[in-house]
Amino acid sequence: MIDYHKTNDEDLMNLFQKGDNFAFDELVKRYKQPLANFVYRFTSNYDDSLDIVQDTFVKVFNYKDHYQNVAKFSTWLYTIASNLAKTSIRRKKRFKLFSSNLFKNKDEDLEIEYPDNDIKPDDNTDNKLRAELIQKALSKIALHYREVVILRDIMELSYDEISEITKLPKGTVKSRINRGRLYLKEYLIKFSKDF
């Protein structure tokens, strides 16, 4: 009898590749929360992040044979999620650009207000405002800085893992993290003042 709780990710993936779907269930249990955190911090949209997390697991399920045991499972998973998140953000940006051009008033530039359900999953926390502020600041920094800062400071991955996920040299990752933090700090100061 296999104790799925004690089996490591790579062995679980191995079992899943051999057709054991309970192993997949265990992987979902383990990673659904960290993956949701990662994607939400990345996209700043709750519904989108849930969709992306589900899509990530669907991809893991459908492309289980593509996984090779040489890489860590978590690295592979975060790579898939990160790619999906980037695609979603870019698609959304294009859509926003298109729709704002489409409904542009000739006399005055209308500012379309997007539904405010984007940044509101932290309802039950004491530091709700602070969390919102951080999320707002995170959403302002460039994608390539945001990705590495989240992976390092929120997901607490190692530089090697981040380097593998982003397919960047370790030095670049470190410098991006540093710059990302700096931009984040400056945005936080700015938003705090505005608040």
Add this chain to the structure above:
Amino acid sequence: MIRKEKINPDINEEEFNDIIKELKSLPDIPLPQDFESKLRNRIALSNQKKSSSNLAFGNYHKYLVYGGSFIVVVCIVLFFVFIFNGTHNIDQFKGTIDSTEYQGKKIIIIPPTETTVEGTSKKPIEKITSKKDYKSKEKLEEYFENKPKESPDKSNQIAPAIRIFSAPETEKSFTIDSLKKDSIKNKKNKK
């Protein structure tokens, strides 16, 4: 505005201790209770899509690819067979070509070159090798009248070609003895 000047890429974690702490203390995102059941539905749907697309195409799509490429190859071959049929050799000798009629057959005399003129299956060619300085139609006619029975030594020949349309189906080669480029036999005869 956020400053964009160059930043020292060296990691200085202490400088950002506060931010790192705050980022680490960010709360978890609440997940819906039906997350896993939704995921199962999604997986089932994606599998359904996969299988339906497989059913629609079956395994025939790979044969379609082979069939398509075969048709393209056949079209290319037919194009070359029909478009270039019988037009390829005459044109390149334009201006230098000479023709005559002999025994109801049209004969095209190509001046001495080392080019070999090839025929098609529909229009076979009789090749006649002659001396380099061969020019006149009369001599050619003379040759046909005294056509030698055996084809002598083919060495030392340059190959001006004479194309005979409506010639016999097989390809034949003839050599004009008298016109042959100073063969050993001719040298002996001259002596």
